[in-house]
Amino acid sequence: xxxxxxxxxxxxxxxxxxxxxxxxxxxxxxxxxxxxxxxxxxxxxxxxxxxxxxxxxxxxxxxxxxxxxxxxxxxxxxxxxxxxxxxxxxxxxxxxxxxxxxxxxxxxxxxxxxxxxxxxxxxxxxxxxxxxxxxxxxxxxxxxxxxxxxxxxxxxxxxxxxxxxxxxxxxxxxxxxxxxxxxxxxxxxxxxxxxxxxxxxxxxxxxxxxxxxxxxxxxxxxxxxxxxxxxxxxxxxxxxxxxxxxxxxxxxxxxxxxxxxxxxxxxxxxxxx
Amino acid sequence: xxxxxxxxxxxxxxxxxxxxxxxxxxxxxxxxxxxxxxxxxxxxxx
Numbered sequence: 505x506x507x508x509x510x511x512x513x514x515x516x517x518x519x520x521x522x523x524x525x526x527x528x529x530x531x532x533x534x535x536x537x538x539x540x541x542x543x544x545x546x547x548x549x550x551x552x553x554x555x556x557x558x559x560x561x562x563x564x565x566x567x568x569x570x571x572x573x574x575x576x577x578x579x580x581x582x583x584x585x586x587x588x589x590x591x592x593x594x595x596x597x598x599x600x601x602x603x604x605x606x607x608x609x610x611x612x613x614x615x616x617x618x619x620x621x622x623x624x625x626x627x628x629x630x631x632x633x634x635x636x637x638x639x640x641x642x643x644x645x646x647x648x649x650x651x652x653x654x655x656x657x658x659x660x661x662x663x664x665x666x667x668x669x670x671x672x673x674x675x676x677x678x679x680x681x682x683x684x685x686x687x688x689x690x691x692x693x694x695x696x697x698x699x700x701x702x703x704x705x706x707x708x709x710x711x712x713x714x715x716x717x718x719x720x721x722x723x724x725x726x727x728x729x730x731x732x733x734x735x736x737x738x739x740x741x742x743x744x745x746x747x748x749x750x751x752x753x754x755x756x757x758x759x760x761x762x763x764x765x766x767x768x769x770x771x772x773x774x775x776x777x
Numbered sequence: 778x779x780x781x782x783x784x785x786x787x788x789x790x791x792x793x794x795x796x797x798x799x800x801x802x803x804x805x806x807x808x809x810x811x812x813x814x815x816x817x818x819x820x821x822x823x
Contacts, residue, residue, distance in 0.1 A: 528813075530806030532820040554788070564779030569787040576791070615798055619791050626787040630780045727795070734802045737820060741809040744817050 530737040538730045545723035552716040560713075569627040571716050575724035576619040577645075581683055583613030583728065584652065588680040591673035603669045604743060606676055607659055608735040610652050612728060617649040632696060640689040641697040648686055651679035665746075 531539075553571040560567035590606025593599055624642065625635045636642065655675045659668060690697050709717075778784065810818055 528807055528810035528818070530803070530810060530820070535820075550788075554784070559779065565784055566780040568784045572788060572791045615794065619794065622790045623787045626783050626790065630783050731799070731802065734806055737818075738802065738806050738809060741806075741813055741817070745809065745812055 530734045530741075532733075535730060535733045538726060538733065542723065542726040542730050545719070545726055549716070549719055549723045552712075552719055557712050557716040558710060563631055566627060566630045567713070569623055570713075571720040573620060573623040573627055574717060575720040576616045576623065578721060579724045579728050580613045580616035580620055580648075581687070582725075583609045583616055584648070584680055584683050586732075587613060587652075587655075587676045591676035591680075594669055594673045598666070598669075600665075600669070600743060603672070604736055604739040605732075607656075607672065608732055608739050610655050610676065611735060612731050614649065614652045614656065616724075616728075617645065617652065621645060621649060637696060639696050640693040641686065641695050644682060644686045644689050648679070648682045651682055655679050 549571065553568055557568070557571075559565045586609035587606045590602045590604075590609065593602035594606065621642075624645075628637070629635050655672060658675050659672045661668065661671075663671070687700075689695060690699050
């Protein structure tokens with residue numbers, strides 16, 4: 505039987521070990537349900553995406569890249585939309601909660617955009633004959649990736665939290681302008697990339713292919729929500745730890761746990777030298 | 778299967794980085810949670 509938070513001696517709270525009380529992690533019962541659903545969904549997506557769904561008449565099995573490429577793009581859109589909403593809410597309400605939501609979502613969005621770019625390149629080689637072309641859709645997507653990498657970099661520049669959040673909110677909104685440009689790039693400019701398919705639920709796509717694609721969307725959405733929960737809690741804890749008052753309180757509690765005689769003896773030794 | 782190498786590369790380059798990010802998220806979450814008292818981790822229910 506382990507000591508609970510109420511029975512552990514106060515001096516033990518300042519050591520380098522785990523904080524007393526419940527297990528220290530970012531999980532909760534809700535996030536565990538979400539995580540379980542995501543894992544089950546990933547298994548189903550792998551089964552449908554790689555085995556059960558048929559190969560395409562023209563593309564062959566390369567079409568199986570669609571089941572991760574398109575959901576990654578959609579999730580990136582969603583993540584950056586949440587970042588934009590969080591940025592607006594920060595500018596309006598100066599709410600740290602919304603700033604942390606924006607930051608957490610941007611990081612996941614960058615991951616989604618990176619996956620979209622990489623899988624698109626891998627898919628492009630067998631279908632277009634090249635990993636990369638300076639097509640409008642591809643170029644604006646690469647720009648989107650770089651813009652939000654810049655957003656994350658801005659957040660790391662040392663500054664007063666309010667100033668940093670203000671800069672990040674403005675940068676997030678400027679970067680988000682590229683999202684509709686990416687989406688409509690295939691309509692606005694001549695593009696090798698195909699037009700929008702999912703938004704009009706193209707009936708020419710095979711039923712099982714469409715189901716697998718929709719399954720991919722659901723799985724990626726579940727994964728995004730799970731990551732958002734955990735990433736937000738990390739950001740929350742970082743914010744709390746950065747709080748000067750909490751740091752000072754923790755230092756004081758650590759100092760209380762230091763054995764005083766040893767410290768005095770070391771001081772005397774240094775003084776003698 | 779046609780284009781097996783491309784399909785494997787695409788799925789691998791998706792699952793790999795996502796798994797690494799998930800692992801990093803969990804490890805970092807645990808490390809940070811140890812530095813905070815339980816009352817600062819209001820989501821913890823077990």
